[in-house]
Amino acid sequence: MTLTQDQRIAVIKHAAESSQKVSATKSVADFIEEIKSEEVLGEHGLLDAQDCDVKDEASLFDYSPNAESIDEEDLDIGVSDEMKGVYND
Numbered sequence: 001m002t003l004t005q006d007q008r009i010a011v012i013k014h015a016a017e018s019s020q021k022v023s024a025t026k027s028v029a030d031f032i033e034e035i036k037s038e039e040v041l042g043e044h045g046l047l048d049a050q051d052c053d054v055k056d057e058a059s060l061f062d063y064s065p066n067a068e069s070i071d072e073e074d075l076d077i078g079v080s081d082e083m084k085g086v087y088n089d
Contacts, residue, residue, distance in 0.1 A: 003011070
């Protein structure tokens, strides 16, 4: 079946219109919202920040010397019997 020139133009027109109707998914919209929020905070800082908000955020930065004293390399890692065979071979 051969299409006439008008039919081919109609098919191309429909394809072009359909391709422009693509909408952003929820995850893409959330990502864009997050980037825009970071831009605003980067340029202007906290807008109308309450004293309690600042204290809440600052509490997350408390220094704990206990975390520095733990050396993960000194801890034994539980290894299954199958994996022990891999290391012993």
